[in-house]
Amino acid sequence: MTTSIDLRALASDLSLAVVRLTRHLRGRRTESQVSLTQLSALATLASEGAMTPGALAARERVQPPSMTRVIASLADIGLVDRKPHPTDGRQIIVSLSEAGSALIADETSAREAWMTEQLAGLAPEQLRLLQDAVAIMTDIVKKSE
Numbered sequence: 001m002t003t004s005i006d007l008r009a010l011a012s013d014l015s016l017a018v019v020r021l022t023r024h025l026r027g028r029r030t031e032s033q034v035s036l037t038q039l040s041a042l043a044t045l046a047s048e049g050a051m052t053p054g055a056l057a058a059r060e061r062v063q064p065p066s067m068t069r070v071i072a073s074l075a076d077i078g079l080v081d082r083k084p085h086p087t088d089g090r091q092i093i094v095s096l097s098e099a100g101s102a103l104i105a106d107e108t109s110a111r112e113a114w115m116t117e118q119l120a121g122l123a124p125e126q127l128r129l130l131q132d133a134v135a136i137m138t139d140i141v142k143k144s145e
Contacts (some may be wrong), residue, residue, distance in 0.1 A: 027113045032107065033077060040106060041070050042079060042096060046104045050095035052085065079103060085103075 032039065035058075044059050045051070051059070056104035071094055074080040078101035085091035096104070119127065 025111050025114070028110045032103070034074070034079070034103065038070055038074055038079075039104075041067070041074065041109075042100050042104055045080065045094065045096045046101065050093050052091050053094060054091075056094060072094070 028035065034042065041056060044056060048059065053067050053071055054064055056071070057064045060067065062070075071080060071082070075082055077099075079097055081095050081097045082092045083094055083095070100120055119130070122130070
């Protein structure tokens, strides 16, 4: 006998759980000097490396003029470096500065410390289920990119 799963209800429950978890993770942010939009751009540069503003805008799914403003604000506070593109004089390459790398490390550490504390209280079976769920959610996100 197979169990019928209400996909719409599961989608709703999962979405709400992710939103609530995200809210808790955001609450763990250190006294940050950057907005979540800026932090997301920095995290993308940290994980994917230097890129053009257009590529960063596409990766972050924002319009290029919006990303230009984000990059300018991050450069003003020393979190990113801008260098001329090696082959296209009309472009620049944006990369994470040392200060940007340090900020990303601090933000990540605060979130991971809280999450590690929460996971430590779970049973081994629950941890295995979460491990599987992470893989599934990662696959869902990759398929939609």
